[in-house]
Amino acid sequence: MKVLVTGGAGYIGSHTVLSLLENNYDVVVYDNLCNSSVESLRRVEKLTGKSVKFIQGDICSKDDLTKVFNQFNIDAVIHFAALKAVGESAEIPLSYYQNNVHGTVCLLEVMQQQKVHNFIFSSSATVYGEESDVPYVETMKLGTPSSPYGASKVMVERVLADTANANKEFRGVSLRYFNPIGAHESGAIGEDPKGIPNNLLPYVAQVAVGKRDKLSIFGDDYPTQDGSCERDYLHVMDLAQGHVAALNWLNRNDEFRGVEAFNLGTGNGISVFAIVKAFEKAINKTIPFDVSPRRAGDLPAFWANASKANKELNWQATRSLEQMMADTWHWQSNNPNGYLV
Ligand code: NAD
Numbered sequence: 001m002k003v004l005v006t007g008g009a010g011y012i013g014s015h016t017v018l019s020l021l022e023n024n025y026d027v028v029v030y031d032n033l034c035n036s037s038v039e040s041l042r043r044v045e046k047l048t049g050k051s052v053k054f055i056q057g058d059i060c061s062k063d064d065l066t067k068v069f070n071q072f073n074i075d076a077v078i079h080f081a082a083l084k085a086v087g088e089s090a091e092i093p094l095s096y097y098q099n100n101v102h103g104t105v106c107l108l109e110v111m112q113q114q115k116v117h118n119f120i121f122s123s124s125a126t127v128y129g130e131e132s133d134v135p136y137v138e139t140m141k142l143g144t145p146s147s148p149y150g151a152s153k154v155m156v157e158r159v160l161a162d163t164a165n166a167n168k169e170f171r172g173v174s175l176r177y178f179n180p181i182g183a184h185e186s187g188a189i190g191e192d193p194k195g196i197p198n199n200l201l202p203y204v205a206q207v208a209v210g211k212r213d214k215l216s217i218f219g220d221d222y223p224t225q226d227g228s229c230e231r232d233y234l235h236v237m238d239l240a241q242g243h244v245a246a247l248n249w250l251n252r253n254d255e256f257r258g259v260e261a262f263n264l265g266t267g268n269g270i271s272v273f274a275i276v277k278a279f280e281k282a283i284n285k286t287i288p289f290d291v292s293p294r295r296a297g298d299l300p301a302f303w304a305n306a307s308k309a310n311k312e313l314n315w316q317a318t319r320s321l322e323q324m325m326a327d328t329w330h331w332q333s334n335n336p337n338g339y340l341v
């Protein structure tokens with residue numbers, strides 16, 4: 001089976017490409033490299049001993065996408081390509097709607113023309129918005145996230161529902177990721193953010209490797225056990241395997257038409273202070289930090305009810321917090337400058 005992976009050179013995409021190859025799927029990556037390097041795919045090739053076809057292109061170009069579908073016999077699409085910085089999305093919202101919403105519409109139009117109906121979308125826990133109770137469960141209504149980034153994910157989920165209503169062949173899956181962290185156990189691929197990291201783990205790892213002086217913990221006065229925010233962190237390789245599980249689910253369920261959402265998380269909330277402690281333990285070194293004011297838009301605590309994915313996809317996050325920390329460090333210490341060698 002041939003899978004087109006948009007955004008496949010990025011953090012989650014490259015780990016998923018590795019899992020797909022290990023599970024004997026044939027992969028074509030389509031990425032404009034706006035937030036990644038093709039080096040990630042070269043390393044995936046080394047790790048798996050298999051080759052990855054790579055096409056540099058933008059999902060907003062229907063002409064380029066059409067060429068790819070004409071060149072390869074694509075059976076399914078896994079769609080990672082998007083802009084993802086929550087803060088930046090408030091500064092340049094139109095770029096986020098253009099890239100994430102319009103880009104997805106272009107891709108879906110070309111898929112429809114090409115009669116390719118299997119689609120897996122990178123959604124996010126952010127679609128539950130600010131009002132939902134925790135743990136989040138798929139039966140909850142889509143919420144109203146505060147950021148344009150979050151809104152773009154809700155919009156695409158709506159686009160998918162309408163597409164499925166109109167096109168009776170459509171077979172869509174929305175995977176709602178919680179907080180992916182860590183790296184492949186080889187330490188050869190991992191998360192390589194450009195500039196100052198927005199997310200917690202890359203920031204902690206850069207402090208540990210000496211690239212940043214100290215971590216700022218955004219708020220210790222939340223209504224949580226230790227006052228810092230709690231999130232559902234899952235290992236990126238568990239998440240990668242969730243995509244393989246979703247493809248297998250589509251393959252098993254020939255009759256399925258429509259669109260189905262699945263939460264991918266561990267089901268546990270971990271605080272920022274607990275993450276720092278776990279990382280310190282993994283590297284046997286202290287992480288300097290201070291506590292600064294709350295970051296706008298952060299919710300106090302959320303985690304997944306992942307029982308639907310457990311039951312229907314036969315998928316479960318199995319890697320421990322200790323492994324997430326050790327693998328983050330393995331990647332960061334081996335590659336202090338990411339893919340820039
Ligand atoms: P990433 O930035 O590492 O990967 C995204 C990839 O898409 C990059 O390689 C980038 O070059 C590419 N891309 C962006 N716009 C493109 C376009 N117009 N055309 C072609 N390629 C384009 O991010 P990631 O963390 O791997 O995230 C992958 C997906 O998962 C995104 O859709 C993101 O919104 C979603 N997601 C991520 C997280 C997270 O915490 N990392 C959480 C929830 C959802």
Ligand code: UFG
Binds near residue numbers: 198230272298
């Ligand atoms: N944090 C710090 N200091 C930092 C960075 C983060 O204290 O330097 C804290 C945040 O305040 C938050 C926690 O660490 O409490 C996690 O923050 P991240 O930015 O790593 O993750 P978020 O939960 O804010 O966001 C992630 C993804 C988004 C997605 C969201 C909901 O990055 O794409 O989960 O799924 F929308």
